[in-house]
Amino acid sequence: MRILGISAYYHDSAAALVEGGKPVAAAQEERFTRVKHDAGFPRHAIAYCLEEGGCDLGDIEHVVFYDKPFLKFERLLETYLATVPRGFRSFRTAIPVWTKEKLFQKALLRRELRKQAGATDWNGSLLFAEHHQSHAASAFFPSPFENAAVLTLDGVGEWCTTSIGHGVGRTLEIQREIHFPHSLGLLYSAFTYYTGFKVNSGEYKLMGLAPYGNPRFVKTIMENLIDIRDDGSFWLDQQYFNYCTGLTMTSEKFHELFGAPPRRPESPLTQREMDLAASIQAVTEEAVMRLARFARKSTGERRLCMAGGVALNCVANGKIRKEQIFDDIWIQPASGDAGGALGAALACWHQHAGQPRPEINGCMDHMQGAYLGPAFSDEAIQIRLDAAGARYDVVGDDGVVPATADLLAQGRAVGWMQGRMEFGPRALGARSILGDPRSPSMQKTLNLKVKYRESFRPFAPSVLREEVSDWFDLDADSPYMLLVADVAERRRRKMTPEEERLFGIEKLNVPRSEIPAVTHVDYSARIQTVHRDTNPRYWALLSAFKQRTGSPVLVNTSFNVRGEPIVCTPEDAFRCFMGTEIESLVVGNCILRKEQQNPELARDYKDRFALD
Template sequence: MTAILGISAFYHDSAATLVVDGELVAAAQEERFTREKHDHRFPKKAIDYCLDEAGLTPEQIDYVGFYDKPLIKFERLLRTFLAFTPAGYRSFRQAIPLWLTQKLHLTRELSRGLQGRYAGRYVYTDHHESHAASAFFPSPFEEAAILTLDGVGEWSTTCFGIGRGNRIQLTDEIRFPHSLGLLYSAFTYYTGFRVNSGEYKLMGLAPYGDPVYKEAILKNLLDLKEDGSFRMDMSYFNYCQGLTMTSKKFHDLFGGGPRRQETEIGRREMDLAASVQAVTEEIMLRISRHVHKKTGMKKLVLAGGVALNCVGNGRILREGPFDHMWVQPAAGDAGGALGVALFIWHQLLEQPRHPRVGDSQKGSLLGPQFSDEQIGDTLSALSAVYTKYRTDDELCDVVTDLIGKEKVVGWFQGRMEFGPRALGARSILGDARSPRMQSVMNQKIKFRESFRPFAPVVLREHVDEYFQMRRGEDSPYMLLVAPVQTSIRTPVASEDATARGVEKLRICRSSIPAVTHVDYSARVQTVDRHRNPLLHHLLSRFYEKTGCPVLINTSFNVRSEPIVCTPEDAYRCFVMTDMDVLVLGRYVLIKEEQDKQAGEADRAAHLAQFQLD
């Protein structure tokens, strides 16, 4: 037996994965256990979970892999500081203590994190090599072009190459400071969202605006070539030398300073979001065409933070030259932990690879799971009121009736998802046919911005009936945006045709309005009975009753918190929001019944236990 532990840590989204004899056994992000969103610290709890899942101790691990090369990254920091001295001193002074005490002593830190019980070999892969491995090795393809795009690794910001059999080779790159990920993050910062976590908000905001600044971006900020390569005019940016992303020159070009967080989002921010999204899609399309031309491959795999731009992914699939595409569901830094472990197994140890139909990611359901007995013990300790159903059939029958009555349902089943998306294990579900669900779930459940869209989960066998995708097309990881079919769209009244900005929200655009974005797009997740049989059962029963094979699926969390991990996390989220129903395994909790049963003292005690009062 060969056990390989992969680790990403100390930058963004720390995570651990465990591969045993080439099989992906477990993977999880540290944030799910510590409840600190995007936790970057050493993933001790995630490692403990992975080892427990496999029944192994640190002494039984054969290799530990880390997802990038810190010494080369430190070289970039020093070179960048010298290139911009003295302007970069404040940034350098802030970064250097952490490097001197921790990041330059990574082997020591890893050994300490494993309690000094691991005595084997440490392997450090290049950052984009880790991304490439995470994209290709779990994919269903025997050979494919590989494209990785993110902010920055050591020096690379974009790479492409080829994967064949059990080997990957990256051949071309774009280097720091020229970065599509950092360009997008600069606009994330400028429009008032948090860098490294607010980029998806910017993508969701884009359809409310018009790309009126697209030409200004292309003319002033970067020199874009036909092959998708580009160089940025760094006088508009501040991330090399300062503590912010954009410079005064950038602010002058776009009419003022950055929006302050939590202030009103105006027309300018919407148009800026639309503009940088349009530029990003154009770059992604040009690069993908160039990669196809250079590699001659018919299939493409993607990873890196930019690969979470599902609008760009959808355009590559629909308009690009590749026949098929697979995107790593944990495309960001967390997925690097998976990539380095698989790289060691296949490329370093030269073990064969046998691609599987669909993929070998196991639906990305790789986190902790809890038995009905464990859930029952938790609910009893909480004095919760519940009904337990004997079979999945009974459970799905009851839950679909509740969803049909416009109840918002917390759905907690099986193993937790690895990656940023809830895929039907730690999800909040609702009726996509309801015109009011989008605003209700945003404001009363998620406590987040009203403009944010929700994603549909759809039976794969019906995907082409509702979305402009091929019949039976696979999109299990919610990483492709597609237009809603014209056949289910609702004509817009003449008085609504001129609606601008968030006014567009009030317009019903299709027979599934809660998951139809204002530009008639949707971030589609397909479900089949193999990857997620229980969710497929639930959707099938809802389809039988309503004729609609689509539900809302959003992550089971509230704003600024990670997705729930344990039954306790789920119960906490249930009691602190206006969620109507909580389903934990085969246990169903109705909010009204909890309120009836529990007096004020009991409810206060429950909240105090979870530190919610």
């Protein structure tokens, strides 16, 4: 039985194909259209999934959408009616879209599906899963656990914003929910908006900014905005927010409470924004910790699965692990709405069709390292690079890893495109920009000259799984870059008294460890453990780099510039290479050096994409 899952029409549209209870293919639409967070119908992603699965739509038994539009419409109407007349402006904006398209999504989906190959032979069913059911299914069913507590947290689905569930075998029961307008995701997004970043995109920036600040607003937030109970349930005072009734996240009362209007986007950051970021991060961590403790107590389980946009807050995830609330944690790598496509398909397989889970070994999950996107043969790569005008050297399978390790050891920034593209927001060594973590200037160079993004944003380390505990305060799998832990004490550099007195953004250029390019200002790092069985070539590259330098760690950031989706094809990789100061590019077995390229093919990538 083949099942196709779809998420669309809000943000991060995606498609996923499940066969035999396992993901066969999954991808976000943005990777094909090159439009960040593309919310349109994922026709390119669907076409890819069907091609990868060796089938067409006629071979699909069920197509499953990741949420229920009528329930969402019910929530909108009830919210507007409860807030009359304040919500009229928002109502006037939203209702025409719903009455024209979204309310009749079943017909819209069928109309779009009829454009796919094999649609004339399709007589399968079109099903709808609830939003948090999709999140929970994406968390539990691909996990390596036979039973587990399941925690989902995001902005909002239909009504639910937070759920605690219990997974046992092929059953998954949601035991408790918190409903809109009370939402940790929307609270965090309100501060994202207030500090001048883009909602549904800039939350990563807020998390990265937090270590520069002092959490001096925690008491203000806890006494005015949110009431968090011991069991993790919470309540938000809607006087301070505008997302129910207006077109912004925060109200004038919110601005009065914090003494200023929202920061203007792209204006200089001040210590105040850093302190706000530190404060809301601390509050979020406290709420998540209480929810995790209650999930442990209410389910009796020793393992936890997580999904939803808030589950991408890797700092909070790291705190759950550090506190040892659970023996083990597994987090869906595509925790946001894109992963809802996969969750909807898996919910159909197990909960609708009643099919068993694939064999679970308690160690490796069923996500294949999240490498579920397109791959390109060496022949296809060369044809595409030739058409783009690239100049390259071809090396054998045995030559690409040592040649790349040499480039990295020389201090060069390397674009690295190998194998199947990752599913989810993180680059995991298939579509990555790599660098030497020992370089004290690499973090600033990559941010300002390659990524064209804010200088304060940290980079993640990829580390050989076998070596992780020697370099970080972590001895566990973190294959999806969703856990934060500190750099090991023995790897840190003692700071001078003058450096200790630095505050906020002044800390940025102070080397803090043997691997300064991936050590944040609080000595933390967002860690990816690299496993030989899921990405053997990337594992071999880290091993070769260690042989040359003694470091089993590389800087790993996504292969894109600010505002651009992660590259998908060899052409995408070459364009980004020629539009930035990346010095070398390795695509399959092809090695490109910037100095050898035709200068007429250079592009100005700095302002090519809308800022995120």
